Amino acid sequence: MVTVSLTGTSKEDAATVFDVLHTAFPTDRPADLPEDPPGSRPVVWTARIATADDRIPTGPAPLAGPVSATLQGGCLAVDLLCEALNGAFMVRERGTASGDQEKEVDLRLDAKR
Structure with a gap:
């Protein structure tokens, strides 16, 4: 299980990233759609994704x-x-931190050209 946190993005781009991950790693649980938060505070979109070795290419x-x-x-x-x-x-990988059995990776995602 991986926790995915997205920042600095719109609700639509967050939904696009989560759609890609739910396509690659299908689940019987419906995808959570990002919702607009109340107020104007910074937003962090999060989801938990269960992985499988037999992922579907995207x-x-x-x-x-x-x-x-x-x-x-x-x-x-x-x-x-x-x-x-x-x-x-x-x-683009911006940083990593590894523990005994866990890993954290910070990425920047952009559209492919």
Whole structure:
């Protein structure tokens, strides 16, 4: 299981990223759609994604602007999510932190050109 946190993005771009991940790692649970928060505070969109070795490849997906993403979970699961995101977006790793059995990765996602 990986916790995905998205910042610096619109509700629509957050939905696009989560749609890609739910396509790559299908689940019987309906996808949570991002909702507009009340007020004008900074927003963090989050979801928990269960990974599988037999992921479905994804193609390029549109983004209106860059998205900051933080992935946190088991090492293999985080790596699988990174692979799925690489299929849909231009991904730049901005930092990592590893523990005994967990990993956190900070990414910047942009639309593929």
